[in-house]
Amino acid sequence: MLQAIKLRKEYGANVALKGLDLTVKAGEIYCMLGANGAGKTTTVSCFLNFIKPTSGQARINGIDVQENPLETKKYIAYIPENVMLYRNMTGLENLRYFSKLGGHDYSEQEYRGLLARCGLEDVAAGRNIGGYSKGMRQKVGIAIALAKQAKAILLDEPTSGLDPKSSNEFSELLLELKASDVAILMVTHDLFRAKETGTRLGIMRQGELVREMNADQVTHTEVEQIYLEEMKY
């Protein structure tokens, strides 16, 4: 479970987060929407311990990230817009390397199985990352999260720049993770995908969560209308 409690981040006079309260339960895909500069990446960065909040807490599985950064790192996986992998290593080698780094090791067959589960063709798994498309790198990123047996996954605009088919495949993968009781927080500008894949949607504006809704209780058109309505202020 991911939990932000009165999370606040100030950059001098600029307040990026104004006391955010947010909960993402296991088996939930929470899609965080909002204009540029609304505080979405700041939120994710607090959970990852990339930045220190001015006040408040970011908790993973009930544990404070600031107080126990090493412990909380064990439970989370992070998928940024561009998954960083070693270009001169194959997909399989990257997966093995990052899994071991996270304290897990598997047989070659199991690694191949994980990549296949994430939709990466076996022949591609043996090729260097340097020749991979963005979508293929995202698949390896998810495989790394699976191998780590992450309890929570943070994603920052993971589908930006993916073609519609790859984006759809990526959403299918997230739904699979959701089914295995992972708590997922995804920052996205893609309202359509958010409604398709998310269980809950939250709209951020100027450091505040101004609206939350259950994805199954709104239509695509309503999501867009509500979003645009909130952006007027």
Ligand SMILES: Nc1ncnc2c1ncn2[C@@H]1O[C@H](COP(=O)(O)OP(=O)(O)OP(=O)(O)O)[C@@H](O)[C@H]1O
């Ligand atoms: N290192 C920094 N120093 C100063 N201000 C910062 C820093 N990082 C972020 N900010 C400010 O904090 C606010 C929130 O930024 P953040 O990156 O969280 O927004 P975002 O919602 O993720 O936007 P985007 O959709 O563009 O990624 C912005 O006003 C931004 O300028």
